[in-house]
Amino acid sequence: MIRRVVTLGGPPGSGKSTAGRLVAEALRLELRSAGELFRAEAVRHGLTLEAFGAYALAHPEVDRALDAAMQALAAPGRILEGRLQGALCRRAGTPVHAIVVTASEAERARRVAGRDHLAVEEALRRIREREESERTRYRSFYGIDLGAAPSDLTVDSTDLAPGAVAQAILDFLRAAETGP
Numbered sequence: 001m002i003r004r005v006v007t008l009g010g011p012p013g014s015g016k017s018t019a020g021r022l023v024a025e026a027l028r029l030e031l032r033s034a035g036e037l038f039r040a041e042a043v044r045h046g047l048t049l050e051a052f053g054a055y056a057l058a059h060p061e062v063d064r065a066l067d068a069a070m071q072a073l074a075a076p077g078r079i080l081e082g083r084l085q086g087a088l089c090r091r092a093g094t095p096v097h098a099i100v101v102t103a104s105e106a107e108r109a110r111r112v113a114g115r116d117h118l119a120v121e122e123a124l125r126r127i128r129e130r131e132e133s134e135r136t137r138y139r140s141f142y143g144i145d146l147g148a149a150p151s152d153l154t155v156d157s158t159d160l161a162p163g164a165v166a167q168a169i170l171d172f173l174r175a176a177e178t179g180p
Contacts, residue, residue: 002027002177005094006079007086008169009146010101012127013108013115015157015165019101020081022166027173032073034082037066050126053133060141084138087149091142097176099169100151103158152176 006029010016017033024031041062042052056062067088070080074094086098103111105124113123138144153172157165 001077002029002097002173003076003095004176005074005076005089005096006173007089007096007098008079008081008101009083009086009098009149009151011083011103011108012130013110013112013123014101014103015111015160015162016081016101018162019155019157019165019169020079022162023169023173024079026166026170029077029079031079031081032070034066034070034080034085037069041066050129050133053130053137057133057137060137063137063141083134083146084142084144086151087144087146088142090150091144097153097173098149098151099172100154101157101165101169102154103156107158 006023008016008020008023017035020031020033023029038052039049042049045052045055047055067084070082070085071088071092074080074089074092080089086096086100089096090098105127109120109124109127112118112127113120116123118126135146138146153169155165155168
């Protein structure tokens with residue numbers, strides 16, 4: 001059993017969701033995704049992800065409700081996947097293993113293009129727009145700069161297969177949980 005909450009953050013297309021599923025399966029942990037909640041809310045509002053991001057910028061209650069719901073799930077035995085969750089757990093004093101998965105912008109655009117059936121240029125435009133929206137919202141609503149938020153482990157997935165990313169996370173978690 002993992003004794004801390006595991007948070008998994010990173011930019012769009014970094015591989016955090018795939019790694020999260022693999023780690024959750026290997027350790028028999030429950031995986032909860034802020035991105036899935038946000039996407040479901042976008043659908044419920046009849047908006048695209050990009051339009052809902054713009055809506056959320058003008059309506060702080062969207063992020064606050066989503067983040068409160070995610071933080072209510074912060075318990076050992078769970079992975080909370082979302083860019084802000086590690087910083088919010090730390091702010092709340094919740095013991096956490098804060099992990100970030102990253103990749104080059106070009107690789108992330110390639111992955112998103114393949115996943116969402118887009119041209120790479122369009123995927124890159126959407127990634128940049130989403131990142132700017134999130135950066136603005138997180139700084140405005142919470143005073144958190146994700147670029148400065150500390151992590152316990154950062155895995156660059158640019159040149160790694162999903163299994164290798166998950167293995168790096170598993171190795172870290174196993175060592176952290178058996179350490180002093």
